[in-house]
Amino acid sequence: MCIRVFYVNVHGPFVQHPVTVNPQGRAPLAGLMVLIGALGMTAIWGTAAVMTGRPLGWLALLTAADLALLARLAGAPASRTRAAYVLLGLTATTVASNFLLSAGMVGQQVGLSPLQSAPRLSLDLAWLLAVQSNGPLDMAAIAAAFGLAWWWAR
Numbered sequence: 695m696c697i698r699v700f701y702v703n704v705h706g707p708f709v710q711h712p713v714t715v716n717p718q719g720r721a722p723l724a725g726l727m728v729l730i731g732a733l734g735m736t737a738i739w740g741t742a743a744v745m746t747g748r749p750l751g752w753l754a755l756l757t758a759a760d761l762a763l764l765a766r767l768a769g770a771p772a773s774r775t776r777a778a779y780v781l782l783g784l785t786a787t788t789v790a791s792n793f794l795l796s797a798g799m800v801g802q803q804v805g806l807s808p809l810q811s812a813p814r815l816s817l818d819l820a821w822l823l824a825v826q827s828n829g830p831l832d833m834a835a836i837a838a839a840f841g842l843a844w845w846w847a848r
Contacts, residue, residue: 724770725779731764732757732783732827736841740794744808748823749783749795751832754839757821772848781840788836798825 735757743750761783770776791814794808799800800819801811 707757720753720769720771724765724768724776727764727768728761728779728783731761732750732787736794737758739791740808743795744798745790747799748834749792751828751835753791754784754788754836755842758784758839758846760801762843767848774812774844774848777844777847780843784839784843792824792828793820795827796820797809799823799827805811811838 718831735753739750739757741752742753753807758780761780765776765780770779795810796819797812798808800806800823801808804811806814
């Protein structure tokens with residue numbers, strides 16, 4: 695990518711100097727922005743899921759759009775790297791939100807908050823509760839979110 699920079703020279707008219715910018719250098723910034731977006735969407739999705747007691751699979755679509763937009767706004771070029779960042783962020787958000795919902799379900803029974811019961815929750819029990827709480831529409835929304843995230847991020 696070549697960007698043309700114009701500036702006024704005191705000894706003459708406008709001078710044009712090409713400046714090259716490496717778009718691959720913005721990939722770490724995109725990864726950082728996707729990480730921050732994934733943490734924010736995990737907080738939103740996890741809180742909403744714990745408050746309603748439902749997995750809210752449609753939030754995966756919103757998360758996919760948010761992470762793809764953040765990666766694009768970071769200036770990373772359309773590539774497999776950008777798509778991988780978005781898919782990893784979506785995976786982490788989906789897993790963490792379902793884990794928080796499972797921790798909230800168990801914690802409610804023993805009088806603990808989701809954050810207090812999360813370290814005590816086994817992965818087997820979290821998996822069992824997540825499988826039982828996610829219905830067919832939630833699973834379809836999550837699967838569609840992965841496909842759309844790949845399409846929007848590439």
